[in-house]
């Protein structure tokens with residue numbers, strides 16, 4: 523291990539120990555419609571080799587990150603760019619992405635409709651057995667779509683979300699193709715920071731090789 527890397531590791535360890543950088547050790551993701559190696563702190567990889575979907579609607583992975591003010595979510599597909607007009611079998615000519623965040627019970631769900639260049643996001647909260655609209659102003663979120671869907675939403679809008687939480691996502695072709703689904707457990711921010719640190723070291727080793 524070089525001195526430079528040791529110094530960086532020590533700096534990151536100190537940041538984690540003192541809670542600096544809040545949720546993670548690395549830089550926050552950049553919303554440019556693509557996901558680079560190590561950009562997100564935590565990734566859930568979908569089953570490879572699925573055959574029921576078009577490549578541009580076949581979830582490859584979902585990615586998570588957070589900082590002091592924002593929660594980040596990205597969806598990558600087997601062959602981007604992501605279709606924003608459904609599949610060849612669409613009847614609605616748009617693409618829908620649903621995401622549910624849950625503790626022991628459902629807490630929030632995101633409904634994202636992609637229609638050409640338009641991206642329309644709604645947030646709902648599960649209250650007393652019903653999904654109701656949760657407050658979400660245009661300044662609370664940004665969506666960028668390219669090879670990936672990259673979405674950032676203000677942490678205050680998801681203030682009731684426990685950590686760790688269960689995630690379930692679904693990409694819908696709005697037609698006859700099956701909807702691709704992915705589920706997993708997203709750890710708490712302190713664990714995310716440690717995972718991000720590990721990812722950075724792995725990426726650093728690959729770049730050095």
Ligand SMILES: [Ca+2]
Pocket residue numbers: 551552553554555556557558561672
């Ligand atoms: Ca990005």
Ligand SMILES: [Ca+2]
Pocket residue numbers: 568569572580581582702
């Ligand atoms: Ca898939």
Ligand SMILES: [Ca+2]
Pocket residue numbers: 694695696697698699700701
């Ligand atoms: Ca479908």
